Amino acid sequence: MFHLRQFIYSILLAFALYSSIQAQANPPISSRPTSPFSIALETLQNQIQYTFQDAELLRRAMTHASYSGENNRALSVLGEKVIEGSVSLQLLSKNIDISPKDLNRVFVELSSNVVTSCAADGDRLGLQKIIRVSRKTNSSAPAVVCGAFRAMFGAIAIDKSSLDSAGKVFLNIHGKGMEKYMAMW
Numbered sequence: 049m050f051h052l053r054q055f056i057y058s059i060l061l062a063f064a065l066y067s068s069i070q071a072q073a074n075p076p077i078s079s080r081p082t083s084p085f086s087i088a089l090e091t092l093q094n095q096i097q098y099t100f101q102d103a104e105l106l107r108r109a110m111t112h113a114s115y116s117g118e119n120n121r122a123l124s125v126l127g128e129k130v131i132e133g134s135v136s137l138q139l140l141s142k143n144i145d146i147s148p149k150d151l152n153r154v155f156v157e158l159s160s161n162v163v164t165s166c167a168a169d170g171d172r173l174g175l176q177k178i179i180r181v182s183r184k185t186n187s188s189a190p191a192v193v194c195g196a197f198r199a200m201f202g203a204i205a206i207d208k209s210s211l212d213s214a215g216k217v218f219l220n221i222h223g224k225g226m227e228k229y230m231a232m233w
């Protein structure tokens with residue numbers, strides 16, 4: 049009888065230990081601590097004045113290939129098309145006779161000009177402090193910041209199922225740079 053009681057106690061004890069370990073491994077969502085990364089993503093959404101329905105898309109946009117296989121590379125390609133599309137639309141609406149050469153020159157400026165490029169836009173938003181990279185990668189490198197900046201618009205396009213929505217967020221952020229282009233033609 050004594051042995052049986054001890055046996056039952058040890059089973060109960062083992063079970064209690066097991067559940068407490070399980071509880072630590074999978075804390076309920078409400079008590080999950082908010083990480084600095086999550087807080088940064090909240091702030092970023094306020095800055096760009098766009099709130100993601102699926103915040104996972106923004107997490108991915110802010111994840112460099114050096115950090116994870118689930119990264120922003122493809123989103124960044126889509127984002128670049130979004131930017132080029134919305135800039136083309138603006139410029140051709142203003143001047144249907146713009147030459148393809150001039151249009152392409154704007155795209156080159158958007159990727160490489162020190163003041164108006166995606167890296168400068170990304171820096172202004174502080175993406176270099178948000179993007180997740182491996183320890184060996186410099187998160188301030190222009191290619192890294194640019195990739196994250198573009199990926200943000202790829203992520204919005206998917207979140208909204210709309211290239212136009214993403215283009216509008218880009219024009220809002222890029223604002224000043226665009227005015228310069230609009231004045232050129």
Ligand SMILES: *[C@@H]1O[C@H](CO)[C@@H](O)[C@H](O)[C@H]1NC(C)=O
Nearest residue numbers: 176185186187188189190191
């Ligand atoms: C990281 O990149 C930035 C921008 O190119 C540069 O200014 C900085 O010196 C780099 N930092 C390191 C540790 O290489």
